[in-house]
Every structure is written in structure tokens, then in C-alpha cells.
Amino acid sequence: MTVSLYVNLTRKNAYKVALDVIKELEKLSINILMPEEFKDEFNFANVDFVPSNDFIRQSELLISIGGDGTIIHSAHRAAAYDKPILGINAGRLGFLAGLEKEELYLLKALKENAYTVDSRMMLSVKHYEGDRFVKEYICLNDVVVARGNSLRLCDVEVCNGDRLVFDYQADGIIISTPTGSTAYSLSAGGPVVDTSIESLILTPICNHSLFSRSMIFRPDSVLRLRVSNYANSLPIFSCDGERGIQMTEKSSVTVARSEKYAKIIRIKGDSFADILSHKLIERYVREKGEKE
Numbered sequence: 001m002t003v004s005l006y007v008n009l010t011r012k013n014a015y016k017v018a019l020d021v022i023k024e025l026e027k028l029s030i031n032i033l034m035p036e037e038f039k040d041e042f043n044f045a046n047v048d049f050v051p052s053n054d055f056i057r058q059s060e061l062l063i064s065i066g067g068d069g070t071i072i073h074s075a076h077r078a079a080a081y082d083k084p085i086l087g088i089n090a091g092r093l094g095f096l097a098g099l100e101k102e103e104l105y106l107l108k109a110l111k112e113n114a115y116t117v118d119s120r121m122m123l124s125v126k127h128y129e130g131d132r133f134v135k136e137y138i139c140l141n142d143v144v145v146a147r148g149n150s151l152r153l154c155d156v157e158v159c160n161g162d163r164l165v166f167d168y169q170a171d172g173i174i175i176s177t178p179t180g181s182t183a184y185s186l187s188a189g190g191p192v193v194d195t196s197i198e199s200l201i202l203t204p205i206c207n208h209s210l211f212s213r214s215m216i217f218r219p220d221s222v223l224r225l226r227v228s229n230y231a232n233s234l235p236i237f238s239c240d241g242e243r244g245i246q247m248t249e250k251s252s253v254t255v256a257r258s259e260k261y262a263k264i265i266r267i268k269g270d271s272f273a274d275i276l277s278h279k280l281i282e283r284y285v286r287e288k289g290e291k292e
Helices: 014-027 036-042 068-080 104-112 272-291
Strands: 002-007 031-035 048-050 061-066 084-089 116-129 132-139 142-146 154-160 163-170 172-176 200-205 215-217 222-227 236-239 251-266
Touching: 002 014, 014 031, 014 036, 014 061, 014 104, 031 036, 036 048, 061 068, 068 084, 068 251, 116 142, 116 236, 132 142, 132 236, 132 251, 142 154, 142 251, 154 172, 163 172, 163 200, 172 222, 200 251
Parallel strands: 002 031, 002 061, 031 048, 061 084, 084 251
Antiparallel strands: 116 132, 116 251, 142 172, 142 236, 154 163, 154 222, 172 200, 200 215, 222 251
């Protein structure tokens, strides 16, 4: 068996967790591939280093070590090769992580094929300038259209197909997947949606209107977002928290279900409700401790 391994070395505990993961995989006689850029940090380990654009393709699955941001970034790359991904949490909450750093003994499930794979809906986000198509982006969590370097609210027109949904005056609009419903959308007051229920979730950010509730759309919907007061709000859009892309007065963004799916490995068999309650309780306890 061959697995690829990616580590976010900017995370405080990630390097140590990676060493522990390598030890466990060696015990299981599992071959390990890592990108060439990690050679200086792990050249003493029993690891094969291959070009970063090829190490996932040559493996059966990807193990990603870091926080949710790291796992999301890795999931994009794994989805391009239709490979499953196991996230190992080296951060704080880690909603997407399949294992915590204290549970590495459970990696034996990979060798025994004793795990399940959740197929998570992703978003296809297409950027247009007028009628000209510019680029497509794939998101696991969400896409955000928001005011840029300005204190003015965005006037965001949202259409579903050819029909107007609403004209929002807000700091921005979040369109999320069910996976992303526990991220920025939740912080903005959006609903938590079970990851098995495919849907597009629209949540306004600080909407200046009596109608400020989230809306949930069926998975075959195609939403189009356009900002009409470009000069005042200097809007940007961002996919999965990546660097924002400046919009112009001609810009529009369409959001639809992607043909690609993220395949998330589950070893422990926790349900969505189990993970949600555990992580939210964990957050509450941590924040209470920090205040005390």
C-alpha cells in the first residue's frame, strides 16, 4: 500500500505529528510519498520524495496534517485525482479531521481497509467579465462576495437561474456547501446542515434589511451574484478563504454544484451529529478556559 503525505509546517505541532504518523505507517509497512519540497525536513525518514504535482497521483490516498484550512487545500488537490483524503488534526477544532493527534494508532484501519469514505459536495465557481468567461474555481467550503477596501455596503443582486432572489445591502454574501455550513456561514448566523444533504446555502453578512435570514437552495440550482455599486464598495470574491479576487463593474460570479467531490476518509465511524457536538463543546470549553 502507498499513501501520500502532506504537512502544513506552519502549524505549531504539525512537524511532530508528521514524525509520529511516519512511524506508525512504517510499522504497518505502508509506503510513504511526500513532495520534494519536504526533503530537507524529512530526509532522514523512510520516505520517497516525488514532484509535488505527481505525489498524489502515485498513491492510493492522501493524508493531510494540519488544521481545516490545510485539509481543505489538500482536498482540492486530491479531488483532482479522485483520491480519498484523511485529515489529521494538528490545529484546534478540525471539523474535517478524521483523526486527532492522540489517535494515530487507528491508522491501522487504512491497511485493513476498515474505513468509510464520505463524498462531499463541492462548488463550481465561475468568474465572468460581462459575457466573457474568465476562470473556474472549485470550493469545498464556500465562496464569499464581499466589500473590499471600503466601508461601504455592497449592493449584491442574487439570481437563481433567470429569477431574482433578492437585492442585498450587506457586507457580503456567503454561498456555502453543507461542509462549509460549520465555517464562515455559521459565524454569520447561517444554519448547520448535515453534510449528507446536498444543497447551496446562502447567508448574508451583516445585511442592512429586515430580511436577513439564510436561504437553502436545491443542489441543481445555479446562483449568479453581481455587485451593482462597484465604485463605492470595491468588491472582491474569495473561494475557500484564498486571496480575494478584485471584481469590476462588469463582474459576475455563478455558483453551482461541481462535478468533482471531495472524498473524506472516516475511520472512527462518528456521525455528523457526534462530530458537531464534540467540536462545539470543545470550542466552548477552550474559550471558557481562555477567559478564566
